[in-house]
Amino acid sequence: IELNLVEFVKEIIYEYQLFKIAKREVDFRFVSDEIVCNVDIKLMKQIVLNLFSNALKYSEFPKPILISFLKENDSVIFSVTDQGIGISKKEQKLIFEPFFRANNVENIPGTGLGLTIIERAVNMHNGKIEVLSELGKGTTFRIVLPCNN
Numbered sequence: 001i002e003l004n005l006v007e008f009v010k011e012i013i014y015e016y017q018l019f020k021i022a023k024r025e026v027d028f029r030f031v032s033d034e035i036v037c038n039v040d041i042k043l044m045k046q047i048v049l050n051l052f053s054n055a056l057k058y059s060e061f062p063k064p065i066l067i068s069f070l071k072e073n074d075s076v077i078f079s080v081t082d083q084g085i086g087i088s089k090k091e092q093k094l095i096f097e098p099f100f101r102a103n104n105v106e107n108i109p110g111t112g113l114g115l116t117i118i119e120r121a122v123n124m125h126n127g128k129i130e131v132l133s134e135l136g137k138g139t140t141f142r143i144v145l146p147c148n149n
């Protein structure tokens, strides 16, 4: 369905109960607040919530979370950045595998399936996902979605 991604993502985030409880600041950045894209609503919601909950879970209060949108040719680039624990270079190659969890998350609960679901949902949109991360500094997940309009 055709929808305005910026509005859609903002709505999902502001309705997310854990985020309200965590009282974490979210910084939204976009060049245009009207980025219309053809997406599957349920899958898109899974992508946004899983990425956002990782950002919250793997960073500490009061570190803010940045959500940004960029347009590039016929694509939208959606990214979520945290200033959290980060992922080692070696482990960055493994995080999309089902049940994989990095060494530095032993004390943080999770099943290791969120990113597997996200990758699948991104592929179903013919998109791409990549991770940029540095241990102890933070992480950005970047999703490129084709968006012909």
Ligand code: ATP
Binding pocket: 050, 054, 055, 058, 082, 084, 085, 086, 087, 095, 100, 101, 102, 103, 105, 109, 110, 111, 112, 113, 114, 115, 116, 139
């Ligand atoms: P869940 O299935 O509940 O999402 P999870 O968060 O452990 O559990 P994934 O979301 O698939 O599973 O993430 C896999 C692993 O990748 C995590 O266990 C963690 O090691 C690493 N990871 C993912 N996102 C981040 C992040 N933003 N910062 C640091 N590490 C991350």
Ligand code: MG
Binding pocket: 050, 053, 054, 110, 113, 114, 115
């Ligand atoms: Mg997760």
